[in-house]
Amino acid sequence: MATAMADADFAFVAREVKARSGLVLTADKSYLLETRLAPIARKESLASVAELAAAARLRRDERLIWQMTDALTTNETHFFRDRKPFALLRDRIIPELQQARPAGRLRIWSAATSTGQEAFSLAMLLDDLRAGGRGVDAEIVATDLSERVLEKARAGLYTQFEVQRGLPVRTLIRHFEKVGEFWRIADRIRAMVRFQRFNLLDDLAPLGVFDVVVCRNVLSYFAPETRRQVLERIAAQMTDDGVLLLGATESTVGVSDAFVPEGGYYRRTLVREQTASAA
Amino acid sequence: MKTCLIVDDSRVIRKVARRILEDLRFQVEEAGDGLEALTACRKSMPDGILLDWNMPLMNGIEFLRALRKERGGDTPIVVFCTTENDVEHISEAIKAGANEYIMKPFDGDILQSKFVEAGLISYEAA
Structure with a gap:
């Protein structure tokens, strides 16, 4: 089960993702963080998205930050969308x-x-x-x-x-x-x-x-x-x-x-x- | 209300398709093979037909060819819905007069999208 992200970690992720992509993450987007970032946490052998955020902040890990930015900014699309x-x-x-x-x-x-x-x-x-x-x-x-x-x-x-x-x-x-x-x-x-x-x-x-x-x-x-x-x-x-x-x-x-x-x-x-x- | 005839020998598929189509506000009829479908069409031509390929007695492509020769048989919009997913089958279906083609497995999004392509649902309503 997901443990909540510490405020300092959320603020860090929000700031770094915004600086790289312009994407604005507000506290009500926590579902987005959870669903998009969980696969990265798993791949990095971290127990939760909260741990992933903490790791990125404590290590100032550029690679992790980019992976998170990538996962959060990628959106669903289809051919001739909206016609x-x-x-x-x-x-x-x-x-x-x-x-x-x-x-x-x-x-x-x-x-x-x-x-x-x-x-x-x-x-x-x-x-x-x-x-x-x-x-x-x-x-x-x-x-x-x-x-x-x-x-x-x-x-x-x-x-x-x-x-x-x-x-x-x-x-x-x-x-x-x-x-x-x-x-x-x-x-x-x-x-x-x-x-x-x-x-x-x-x-x-x-x-x-x-x-x-x-x-x-x-x-x-x-x-x-x-x-x-x-x-x-x-x-x-x-x-x-x-x-x-x-x-x-x-x-x-x-x-x-x-x-x-x-x-x-x-x-x-x-x-x-x-x-x-x-x- | 538009009518749609679901032609599939699998009761499970008919049930799934019926639920989706009723949500899209279609009045739904069912047939278990091509012959049953042809009988249903002779009674009353539906607006749309969702058509499986492989069925006993009369398969989907045989049904389609027969339908298009019937009086009024050029009016129903026919959407194939089959596990046959190669270019040859798709081309054969179009040549026989199919309007759209769904490759199984499908879901509500795909069915709706294809019905819009085929003109059975207006884009605004979708």
């Missing part, structure tokens, strides 16, 4: 952006991509557009804080359970091949995505400038001030007409003026408009 953003991309956002830059290549960023489902959903969407005669020249950059989830993403191997949530069966057989008990994303789709370890709290400039940023179900884990900062730094890495997609329950409204809502997605606010309204 609507993908329909908007296919029917409105991508055609519009493409029309505005007839010869240009679109750069799409899947931020906090997790185990690859979001990035591969984007790639499949582009591939289907191509097959339908609407060729799109695009590059997908997919980043996550966790090397562990990126390893899974790069392998492109999914269980039968994973490929049955969100993926229509025709999409499955068009874009995957069966390998033993697993389903592997086609090389053609995998080649469209570049996976890279990246922390949203770091300097974003090395990633370059994007036309579309998909950053879903991440901001809600941040403190309000961090949310604003991250949104503004994302805006700085976007083209003037760039589009941002957030999670179904997230919004830029009341958080940052760097974006304007446009029915299901957010458009980067033109810098001159920001200056004008500030004047």
